[in-house]
Amino acid sequence: MAYHTNLRRSSIRAALIASSMLTFTGAAFAQDAAPAAAPAPAAQDDATNIQTTRNDQGDVVVVARNFVPGATTANKTDIPLIETPQSVSVVTRDQIDLLNFVDAQQAVRYTAGVFGENYGPDLRFDFFTVRGFTPKQYIDGLAAPISTTIYSVGVDLYAFQSLELLKGPASVLYGNAPPGGIFNETSRRASSQTSGEFNIKYGTDNYHQLSTTFTGAVTDGLNARFTGLYLDRNAEVDHIDAKRLLAAPTFTWHVDSATQLTGLLYYQWDKVRGGEGGFLPVQGTLLANPNGMIPRHTNLDDPNDIYERRQYGVGYDFSHRFSGGLTFHSNAKWSHYKEDTPLGVYDSGGLTNTTNPALASYYRTVQLSNFTYREQVDSFAADNRLDATVETGDVRQKILVGIDYRNVRNAADYGFDFGTGTTNVYNAVITPPANQALGYPTRYNHQRLRQTGVYGQDQIKIGDLYVTLGGRYDWVKSNYLDPFTAVSAPAASHDQSEQKFTWRAGASYVTSAGFAPYISYATSFEPQIGADSVTNQAYKPSTGRQWEGGIKYDGRGLSSDVKVFATAALFDIKQTNVVSTVPSVSPVFGTQSGEVEVYGGEVEFVVRIHNQLSINGAYSYNHSRVLKSNTAVEIGQPLPVTPKDKASLFADYTFQKGALGGFGFGAGVRYTSGSAGSLPGAFNPLVYYGQAATLFDAIVHYDAPHFRIAVNGSNVFDKGYVARCSGPAGCVYGAGRQIIATLTAKF
Numbered sequence: 001m002a003y004h005t006n007l008r009r010s011s012i013r014a015a016l017i018a019s020s021m022l023t024f025t026g027a028a029f030a031q032d033a034a035p036a037a038a039p040a041p042a043a044q045d046d047a048t049n050i051q052t053t054r055n056d057q058g059d060v061v062v063v064a065r066n067f068v069p070g071a072t073t074a075n076k077t078d079i080p081l082i083e084t085p086q087s088v089s090v091v092t093r094d095q096i097d098l099l100n101f102v103d104a105q106q107a108v109r110y111t112a113g114v115f116g117e118n119y120g121p122d123l124r125f126d127f128f129t130v131r132g133f134t135p136k137q138y139i140d141g142l143a144a145p146i147s148t149t150i151y152s153v154g155v156d157l158y159a160f161q162s163l164e165l166l167k168g169p170a171s172v173l174y175g176n177a178p179p180g181g182i183f184n185e186t187s188r189r190a191s192s193q194t195s196g197e198f199n200i201k202y203g204t205d206n207y208h209q210l211s212t213t214f215t216g217a218v219t220d221g222l223n224a225r226f227t228g229l230y231l232d233r234n235a236e237v238d239h240i241d242a243k244r245l246l247a248a249p250t251f252t253w254h255v256d257s258a259t260q261l262t263g264l265l266y267y268q269w270d271k272v273r274g275g276e277g278g279f280l281p282v283q284g285t286l287l288a289n290p291n292g293m294i295p296r297h298t299n300l301d302d303p304n305d306i307y308e309r310r311q312y313g314v315g316y317d318f319s320h321r322f323s324g325g326l327t328f329h330s331n332a333k334w335s336h337y338k339e340d341t342p343l344g345v346y347d348s349g350g351l352t353n354t355t356n357p358a359l360a361s362y363y364r365t366v367q368l369s370n371f372t373y374r375e376q377v378d379s380f381a382a383d384n385r386l387d388a389t390v391e392t393g394d395v396r397q398k399i400l401v402g403i404d405y406r407n408v409r410n411a412a413d414y415g416f417d418f419g420t421g422t423t424n425v426y427n428a429v430i431t432p433p434a435n436q437a438l439g440y441p442t443r444y445n446h447q448r449l450r451q452t453g454v455y456g457q458d459q460i461k462i463g464d465l466y467v468t469l470g471g472r473y474d475w476v477k478s479n480y481l482d483p484f485t486a487v488s489a490p491a492a493s494h495d496q497s498e499q500k501f502t503w504r505a506g507a508s509y510v511t512s513a514g515f516a517p518y519i520s521y522a523t524s525f526e527p528q529i530g531a532d533s534v535t536n537q538a539y540k541p542s543t544g545r546q547w548e549g550g551i552k553y554d555g556r557g558l559s560s561d562v563k564v565f566a567t568a569a570l571f572d573i574k575q576t577n578v579v580s581t582v583p584s585v586s587p588v589f590g591t592q593s594g595e596v597e598v599y600g601g602e603v604e605f606v607v608r609i610h611n612q613l614s615i616n617g618a619y620s621y622n623h624s625r626v627l628k629s630n631t632a633v634e635i636g637q638p639l640p641v642t643p644k645d646k647a648s649l650f651a652d653y654t655f656q657k658g659a660l661g662g663f664g665f666g667a668g669v670r671y672t673s674g675s676a677g678s679l680p681g682a683f684n685p686l687v688y689y690g691q692a693a694t695l696f697d698a699i700v701h702y703d704a705p706h707f708r709i710a711v712n713g714s715n716v717f718d719k720g721y722v723a724r725c726s727g728p729a730g731c732v733y734g735a736g737r738q739i740i741a742t743l744t745a746k747f
Contacts, residue, residue, distance in 0.1 A: 179544025275301020
């Protein structure tokens with residue numbers, strides 16, 4: 001069932017084995033989730049959002065005014081979260097810094113409905129799902145260079161001011177999107193105030209990081225910023241080393257009081273040596289093994305495996321305010337992404353002998369293969385829109401109309417050599433494969449996609465009632481070459497054209513006390529590349545729809561030094577026109593008969609009290625199931641990596657007075673129930689589950705006006721558990737204990 005799971009490099013090679021050389025997977029942001037597309041709020045322009053001061057009484061006060069995102073907009077207009085009739089979670093830079101998150105997977109640990117680190121501590125990508133579906137990534141409100149095979153590009157979290165997650169169908173303003181939601185990361189922006197920071201991080205597994213961000217005025221009306229990072233670290237498993245270099249300059253030119261132009265650029269280089277460290281056999285991880293459990297540090301990949309990636313984005317963000325409440329916004333980005341795995345030896349076939357205990361290989365020896373892979377994605381995205389505020393008597397309208405365009409080319413090729421050798425799981429010694437020059441002889445995904453969409457939205461305010469109506473029409477044209485054909489030979493070319501209308505309607509009632517009950521209905525669509533194997537007709541777009549109702553609270557009636565934002569929601573998502581096939585392939589060889597459903601509820605809150613106490617809490621329940629499929633054993637099964645229950649709570653406190661002034665500490669607990677690692681099928685009739693886990697985090701820190709020292713620990717009791725088992729040779733341990741010390745100097 002190709003239900004829009006993200007087949008990343010890991011899943012690709014597992015599926016290649018399962019079907020003796022098959023795999024592939026099926027851009028967009030969200031209808032109301034592009035805060036970066038508008039000019040960044042002034043409150044988010046500081047280089048170091050967390051400001052530490054000492055008042056006249058000598059008290060140390062740590063000001064994190066953006067810790068609670070209640071005033072944040074989650075629309076392409078300036079509609080705040082409290083008026084948005086849909087669940088949106090925002091992890092601000094203040095939360096990231098105060099809780100010392102080092103990547104996006106950690107940043108969503110205390111967010112409802114979002115499940116991360118499903119592949120353990122992967123050093124390349126940000127792996128998480130939202131309400132049962134893999135979200136597509138946006139950067140500054142525009143699609144990252146994602147394709148049918150890439151959902152997340154892995155730009156370092158340090159480059160961004162915030163991480164926003166829109167939950168539910170996301171097509172009304174952005175078109176092509178999965179029904180579970182999207183995530184957007186907003187780049188740090190320049191400020192006229194000269195300020196900045198230098199960070200040094202050191203931690204377990206030889207974690208070394210140097211990073212800096214600084215900003216200020218270059219001339220009158222022109223501000224600039226530079227953000228940079230160098231990271232060198234090992235993994236929890238044996239013989240993996242990863243290096244990263246990030247540079248992200250930006251400027252903002254205030255042309256006049258009504259006109260602003262921001263230039264944005266990022267460049268990132270990554271190199272990982274030693275493989276991924278996953279794909280362990282199920283016997284010895286999730287199930288018993290007569291030789292004992294496989295140690296968590298075990299890596300069955302070749303120490304000489306290489307993964308290298310280079311990517312950049314260059315763009316602008318422009319706005320101009322006309323008289324009469326009319327504003328024009330325009331933003332665009334040119335993006336390039338390239339990754340190469342010239343050597344990828346790994347455990348491909350699982351245990352070779354599970355029947356003859358007389359042999360030394362009994363439950364010890366695994367089959368190795370070499371999977372080489374390369375992909376390049378070039379993308380251009382642009383969005384132009386007008387928004388206006390119109391008041392007629394007691395009725396106020398916020399009207400938005402726009403057009404956006406995306407043009408993507410991607411070329412992915414691979415090589416696969418089954419049976420390059422074997423190794424002992426308990427004493428892995430990898431012999432280099434005989435064919436070191438395997439290269440990339442087979443086409444995987446050669447595709448061009450062009451998407452144009454026109455959209456409109458109207459928020460109508462009548463007293464305390466806010467009614468939001470939106471609609472969008474998309475034209476999608478794509479061209480792809482036959483997959484699994486020799487790169488050196490011609491391949492048949494296929495053209496597809498699709499058109500789709502999506503819409504949403506919602507209403508919120510915001511009381512004077514800050515409570516806002518709401519209800520909404522929204523739709524989404526995703527183009528499907530390929531033709532139906534039964535009807536021989538081109539696939540129709542996969543469509544999604546969601547009902548959601550809930551209540552929000554922004555604490556507006558509380559004192560000024562108490563900040564609260566909370567959401568409780570119930571939802572029901574259905575996705576139809578799902579392509580049924582085992583395993584998932586895109587362009588897919590299957591028939592369009594699938595339907596899936598996810599329904600549940602969420603509670604989430606973020607609190608900051610007296611600039612001392614911060615609390616993040618969440619609970620979510622997700623019930624997922626396959627409703628229709630041509631593969632009968634799939635019907636009734638839960639969606640992979642979709643735990644029914646997730647609960648989390650973190651509290652952090654800082655002393656302000658006396659000898660302990662500036663000292664603080666925090667602790668958190670996270671629980672995630674078990675979840676299916678895959679759907680059953682002809683090649684894998686069994687379903688293996690990731691294990692439930694309760695994990696504890698902690699932090700101690702000391703803040704002074706010009707520096708901060710923090711030591712944070714994740715999974716501090718080093719709980720061992722299997723995060724995911726996608727098959728007999730596809731098990732991954734969850735992230736173990738990580739301790740990182742951070743020294744930050746501020747100016």
